Amino acid sequence: MRMQKWILRLSLAAVALSTTVVSCQPVKEYQKNRLNDSEMTLSNRKVEKEEMNMESYREGSSGANGGKTGGGCGCN
Amino acid sequence: MKRVCLTVTGMCLIVLHAFSQGSPKDTSTYKPRALKLDEVEIVSSYYDQTANKSAVSGGQTGPMGNANVTDLSNGVELTFVGWDKHQGKNTLTAGLGYDAHTAASQAWVSKTGASKKSGTRIYPSLNWAHENALKGTGYELGAYYSTEYNYRSIGFDAGISQKTRDKNGEFSAKLTTYFDEVKLIYPSEFVKGLITNNTDSTIYITGFNGQTEAIPPGATSKRDKKDVPSSPRDTYSAAFSYSQVFNPRLQGSVELDLVEQTGYLGLPFHRVYFTNGQDTIEKLPSQRFKLPIGFRLNYFLGDDVILKAYYRFYIDDWGVRSHTASLEVPIKISSFFSVSPFYRYYIQTAANYFAPFEKHLTTDTYYTSNYALSAFSANLFGAGIRLAPPKGILDKHFNSLELRYAHYTETTDLVSNVISLDLKFR
Numbered sequence: 196m197r198m199q200k201w202i203l204r205l206s207l208a209a210v211a212l213s214t215t216v217v218s219c220q221p222v223k224e225y226q227k228n229r230l231n232d233s234e235m236t237l238s239n240r241k242v243e244k245e246e247m248n249m250e251s252y253r254e255g256s257s258g259a260n261g262g263k264t265g266g267g268c269g270c271n
Numbered sequence: 272m273k274r275v276c277l278t279v280t281g282m283c284l285i286v287l288h289a290f291s292q293g294s295p296k297d298t299s300t301y302k303p304r305a306l307k308l309d310e311v312e313i314v315s316s317y318y319d320q321t322a323n324k325s326a327v328s329g330g331q332t333g334p335m336g337n338a339n340v341t342d343l344s345n346g347v348e349l350t351f352v353g354w355d356k357h358q359g360k361n362t363l364t365a366g367l368g369y370d371a372h373t374a375a376s377q378a379w380v381s382k383t384g385a386s387k388k389s390g391t392r393i394y395p396s397l398n399w400a401h402e403n404a405l406k407g408t409g410y411e412l413g414a415y416y417s418t419e420y421n422y423r424s425i426g427f428d429a430g431i432s433q434k435t436r437d438k439n440g441e442f443s444a445k446l447t448t449y450f451d452e453v454k455l456i457y458p459s460e461f462v463k464g465l466i467t468n469n470t471d472s473t474i475y476i477t478g479f480n481g482q483t484e485a486i487p488p489g490a491t492s493k494r495d496k497k498d499v500p501s502s503p504r505d506t507y508s509a510a511f512s513y514s515q516v517f518n519p520r521l522q523g524s525v526e527l528d529l530v531e532q533t534g535y536l537g538l539p540f541h542r543v544y545f546t547n548g549q550d551t552i553e554k555l556p557s558q559r560f561k562l563p564i565g566f567r568l569n570y571f572l573g574d575d576v577i578l579k580a581y582y583r584f585y586i587d588d589w590g591v592r593s594h595t596a597s598l599e600v601p602i603k604i605s606s607f608f609s610v611s612p613f614y615r616y617y618i619q620t621a622a623n624y625f626a627p628f629e630k631h632l633t634t635d636t637y638y639t640s641n642y643a644l645s646a647f648s649a650n651l652f653g654a655g656i657r658l659a660p661p662k663g664i665l666d667k668h669f670n671s672l673e674l675r676y677a678h679y680t681e682t683t684d685l686v687s688n689v690i691s692l693d694l695k696f697r
Contacts, residue, residue: 219517222439226519229571233659234579234601234609237514237524237567242655242673242693245316245344249679249689250651255619255644256585256593258508258528259565265532266424266449266506 306353306363310670311696318342320687325376327458329542329550330628330640335384337375338685344370359403366396380540381459392419407434409443421454421540423501430510439516449506454499455539457552502535523568530561543638544629553639555624561587565595575603585619591644593619597651607660613677615651642683653677670697 222230229235238261239247251257251265258264318341324330325338346368353361370392380386394417402409408431415426430445507530514524534557541553565583572578583595599613622644624637631638655675663669673693680686 219439219515221437222516222519224438227516229520230516230522232571232577234577234603234611234657235522235569235571237522237569240673240693241312241314241348242675242691244314244346245318245342245689245691246651246675246677246679248344249318249320249687250617253643253679253681253685253687254593254617254649255589255591255622256561256563256583256587256595258510258530258561258585259526259563259583260581261526264447264506264508264510264528264530264561264563265559266426266451266504 302354303356304354306351306361308349309352309362309697310348310350312348312350313694313696314344314346314348314691316342316344316689316691318344318687318689320685322683322685322687324628324640324642324683325379326538326541326553326639326641326643327376327379329544330642331544332628335379339375340372340687342370342372344368357403358405359401362398362400362402364396364398364400366398368392368394368396370394379458380456383459386459390420392417394418407436407438407441408432411445415449421456422451424449424451426450441514443512445510447506447508447510449504451504451506451534452501453504453535453539454501455535456499457539458542458550460550461552502539504532504534504536507531520571521569523566526563526565526567528561528563530559530563532559532561533557537639537641541639541641543631543640545631545633545638546629547633548629549633551638553641554637555639556589556637559587559589561585577601577603589644590621590623591619593617601657607658609657611655611657611675613651613653613655616648617651618648619646621646642685645683647682649679649681651677651679668696670695 244262247260247262251263320338320340322338322340323332323336325336328335330336346366348364348366351363351365353363355361371389372391373389375388377390378384378386378388394415396413396415398411398413400409400411410432411428411430413426413428415424415428417424417426426447426449428445428447430443432441432443434441509529510526511528512524512526514522516522536557536559537553537555539552542550543553544550563583563585565581568578568580570578570580577600579599579601581595581597583593585591585593585595595615595617597613597615599611601609601611603609622639624635624639625644626635626638626640627645628640631640653676655673657671657673658664659671664672671694673691675691675693677689678687679689
């Protein structure tokens with residue numbers, strides 16, 4: 196449990212650090228071949244829909260992932 | 272499992288037949304075009320759960336607390352694309368979903384365990400989106416409907432998006448409302464018997480909706496088993512997101528939702544047992560405000576590996592706080608075949624109104640023994656494969672195939688597995 200908390204904190208720190216350290220640079224359309232890769236989308240894929248439904252039923256929180264935030268089904 | 276295979280195979284054959292009438296035309300030169308079928312997507316999932324401490328039985332363990340679930344979910348989406356004379360892209364998506372589930376806990380809505388254990392859900396949807404690539408603007412409208420035995424929902428949404436001048440950033444906002452009806456199906460011990468022929472003096476019965484019915488001598492109650500009252504549950508949400516390209520390999524986004532729910536926010540067949548052993552029906556506030564905020568960061572490492580990180584913080588006014596962190600690593604084995612292992616960690620605090628079996632006091636204002644509102648942590652891991660050869664799979668119209676398996680465990684002892692298949696035809 197303690198280990199998992201540390202992993203969580205380190206992941207957060209890594210995300211925060213990478214966003215602040217990496218400076219934005221203008222990217223032209225022809226430089227976006229990697230960004231346009233279907234695996235690089237900034238949203239959940241349809242194949243994850245049942246997982247997201249399950250999480251919204253079984254967990255007390257939802258939202259901020261492009262999925263449901265409540266309502267629409269018997270979940271909260 | 273046989274039913275799953277037959278359903279998926281049947282749907283694939285129908286879709287291939289639909290596309291076999293003509294070959295795709297070259298769309299590289301711009302021409303206004305009326306809406307035309309562009310893509311058919313079929314998603315099927317099978318979910319299996321073993322758990323105990325069901326909310327229907329007030330969080331108790333043993334045979335009455337059995338919370339095992341299976342769910343077979345099938346959905347099909349037809350996407351039509353057209354172009355207007357101002358180079359605007361119109362996309363119309365029509366979807367239909369059908370779920371069939373079994374839930375052991377449902378049997379215990381009746382005190383004897385004799386209630387029906389299975390159910391179905393049907394949910395059609397319609398979405399229209401307009402996008403202008405030159406201006407970087409987008410609009411969308413959607414309508415949703417969902418119906419199951421004890422629940423009905425109608426939803427609408429409207430969204431806008433605007434890209435930054437350099438097309439490396441995009442802001443979007445979306446408003447969503449759901450107007451739901453919860454059927455007030457109570458545990459059997461709380462349902463009064465129906466009066467078929469009153470031989471006594473006038474009887475007054477107050478229903479669960481608070482309305483009182485008078486039954487004179489010789490008359491029969493107007494209510495019957497089908498006449499179960501409903502209670503509304505409304506959800507209003509505003510979702511805001513901003514995405515940014517940082518460099519040719521890195522992009523990220525931040526997503527913020529503001530969600531307000533009002534009405535009947537529990538489920539009427541959830542029991543709660545007080546410390547004195549007496550049972551009652553779950554009681555929760557009629558209002559809830561939720562505030563989740565999420566961050567995504569996707570990085571293309573080298574030529575074959577992608578790192579997809581996600582973190583969400585959630586807070587609401589029922590006392591639930593949660594953290595979610597996940598990492599998915601798609602690895603490109605070839606240009607059209609990838610494998611994606613993933614891991615997700617989740618932790619939450621309990622809602623102010625949660626207590627386990629026989630721990631609530633009769634003096635409590637609100638009470639629930641639903642373990643989704645307890646303090647717990649969860650781990651989810653698994654892997655997915657994606658196949659999208661340029662010449663199609665077996666047929667040129669069979670565009671891509673994705674298969675994904677996930678294993679989920681909670682510290683509440685809930686364990687589940689979900690396997691999903693996504694097929695795309697163009």
